[in-house]
Amino acid sequence: MTRRLPSLNALRCFEIVAAQLSIKKAAAALNVSESAVSRQVKILEDQLGTPLFQRNHNGLEITDAGQRLALSVKEAFDHIAEAITPFRAEQETVTIKCLPTFALRWLLPRLKAFQERHPLVKVSVQTRLNDMTLNDADADLGIRYGMGNWPLDCVTELYPEWILPVCAPSYGGGRFSGADLPEATLLHPLPDRRDWRTWSEKSGMHIETRHGLDFDALDMALSAAEAGLGVAMTDVVLAHEAIQDGRLVVPLRKAVPTGISYYLVRPPGMRRRREVRLVDEWICDEISAARELVGRYAA
Numbered sequence: 001m002t003r004r005l006p007s008l009n010a011l012r013c014f015e016i017v018a019a020q021l022s023i024k025k026a027a028a029a030l031n032v033s034e035s036a037v038s039r040q041v042k043i044l045e046d047q048l049g050t051p052l053f054q055r056n057h058n059g060l061e062i063t064d065a066g067q068r069l070a071l072s073v074k075e076a077f078d079h080i081a082e083a084i085t086p087f088r089a090e091q092e093t094v095t096i097k098c099l100p101t102f103a104l105r106w107l108l109p110r111l112k113a114f115q116e117r118h119p120l121v122k123v124s125v126q127t128r129l130n131d132m133t134l135n136d137a138d139a140d141l142g143i144r145y146g147m148g149n150w151p152l153d154c155v156t157e158l159y160p161e162w163i164l165p166v167c168a169p170s171y172g173g174g175r176f177s178g179a180d181l182p183e184a185t186l187l188h189p190l191p192d193r194r195d196w197r198t199w200s201e202k203s204g205m206h207i208e209t210r211h212g213l214d215f216d217a218l219d220m221a222l223s224a225a226e227a228g229l230g231v232a233m234t235d236v237v238l239a240h241e242a243i244q245d246g247r248l249v250v251p252l253r254k255a256v257p258t259g260i261s262y263y264l265v266r267p268p269g270m271r272r273r274r275e276v277r278l279v280d281e282w283i284c285d286e287i288s289a290a291r292e293l294v295g296r297y298a299a
Contacts, residue, residue, distance in 0.1 A: 006043075006044055006047040006048065007040070007043055007044065007047070009040060010040040010041070010043045010044040010047070011044065011073050011077075012030075012077070013026065013030065013036075013037050013040035013041055013044075014040070014041055014044050014052065014066075014069070014070070014073065015070065015073045015074055015077060016029050016030060016037075017037060017041055017053070017060070018052075018062055018066060018067075018069075018070035018073075019070070019074075021059065021060045021061075021062065022059065022060065023037050023038055023041075023060070041053070048065075048069075050063075050065050051063055051065070051066075052065060052066035052069065053066055092120060092121060092122055092275055093122040093123075093124055093275075094121060094122070094123050094124070094140045094141065094273075094275050094276050094278075094279045095124045095126060095138070095139045095140050095141075096123065096124070096125050096126070096139065096140065096141045096142065096143065096279070097126045097127075097128060097139040097141075097142040097143070098125055098126070098127055098128075098142065098143040099127065099128070099143060099145055099217075100127040100128070100217050100219055101189075101217050101218040101219040101222075101235075101238055102143050102145075102238065102262065103125055103127045103143075104127075104219050105218075105219060105222070105238040105239070105241065105242075106237065106238060106290070107125060107143070107283075108125065109241065110286055111123060111125070114279070114282050118275075118278055121275045121278055121279065123279060126139065139267065140266075140267075140273075140276045140279075141264060141265065141266060141276065141279060141280060141283075142264075142265040142266075142267075143158070143262060143263070143264060143265070144262070144263045144264075144265045145161075145260060145261075145262055145263075146260060146261070146263065147259070147260060147261075148261055148263060150263070150265065151268065153268075154265060154266050154267070154268050155263045155264065155265050155266070156263065156264045156284060157261050157262075157263055158261065158262040158263060158264055158283070158284075158287045158290065158291075159237060159261060159262055159287060159290045159291045159294050160257060160259075160260075160261045160294060161235050161237075161257070161258045161260050161261060161262065162235070162236050162255040162256065162257050162258070162294050162297050162298055163195055163198070163199055163233055163234060163235055163236065163255060163256060163258055164199070164233070164234065164236060164250060164252070164253065164254060164255040164256070164297070165178075165181060165199070165231045165232070165233055165234075165250070165251060165252060166222070166225055166231065166232055166234050166239050166242075166243065166248040166249065166250055166251075167184070167225050167228075167230065167231040167232070167248065167249060167251055168225060168226055168227070168228040168247070168248065168249070169246065169248075169249050170228055171184075171225075171228050171230070171231070172184075176231075176251050177251050177252070178205075178251050178252025178254070180251070181205065181207060181231065181251065181252065182205075182206070182207060182208065184230060184231040185211075185212055185213065185229065185230030185231065186207070186209065186211065186212030186213070186230060186231060186233070187212060187213050187215065187221040187224050187225055187229065187230040187231060187232040187233070188209075188212055188213065188214045188215060188221065188233070189215055189217065189218040189220075189221045189232065189233060189234070190214070190215070190216070190217075190218075191214040191215075191216070193209050193210075193212075193214070195233040195258070196209040196212075196233045197209050198256065198258055199233055199256055202256035202257070203254050203256055205252075205254075212230065213229065213230060218232075218234060218235065218238060219238075221233075221234070222234060222238070222239060222242060222248070225248060226242060226247045226248060231251070236255055236293060236294060236297045237290040237293055237294065240290075240293055253297075255297040255298065257298070264280065264283055264284065266280070
């Protein structure tokens with residue numbers, strides 16, 4: 001069915017003028033000139049063949065026909081806005097897939113500041129124990145942990161991982177030091193225990209890594225260390241706030257590189273929306289402090 005409709009732009013201008021009863025206020029609301037608003041209202045009156053406003057020295061008065069039309073136009077635009085809201089909400093949401101410890105110890109504590117700066121951008125953080133793959137098309141961005149062997153146009157290195165041991169201030173009666181490490185209860189971030197092995201080999205301190213408590217994520221090991229259960233091997237960036245707050249201490253300040261980094265991943269071939277670019281740029285700006293922190297430990 002062919003619908004005979006007047007100019008939608010003219011209807012939009014008319015709706016605002018009818019609500020404000022002022023050409024000047026309508027022009028300010030629409031961010032156009034007063035003459036442009038007046039012209040659109042005149043176009044609509046000509047198309048409908050009836051006056052919608054009476055113009056006098058007191059300003060504008062809406063006619064009976066104008067009142068009836070204003071009510072119908074507002075209802076129509078409300079229905080249109082309601083119909084497109086789900087699509088707009090989907091476009092405004094940015095989905096990030098992220099490893100749990102990075103989300104809990106770095107991303108989420110900073111997310112409030114981003115939301116305050118960009119309240120209309122909704123960020124959905126999805127955590128997973130297994131690393132996301134490059135071709136995860138249901139995420140706009142991903143935080144990956146690996147060697148960096150991905151297409152250069154799809155990833156940005158966030159920071160290289162350096163690790164060192166941490167424990168609660170009260171561990172070992174509050175007198176624990178690096179010399180006591182061979183006798184400590186080791187808290188392994190992953191069941192393969194590779195982090196403690198890497199640190200032992202690169203630091204030159206022999207540690208028997210076959211004992212201790214195994215966890216499925218670094219955050220679990222750090223929480224156990226904060227509870228005084230042992231000494232955790234940790235990424236210096238992800239433990240930084242706990243160290244700053246005094247929940248953890250560094251018994252031996254000897255950080256070593258693992259050769260692995262965190263990367264920001266963008267699915268290949270996906271059109272990058274403005275909201276995604278904002279989140280992408282924010283993460284890259286925020287992570288600069290982490291790179292500086294790694295530089296201090298590496299020095």
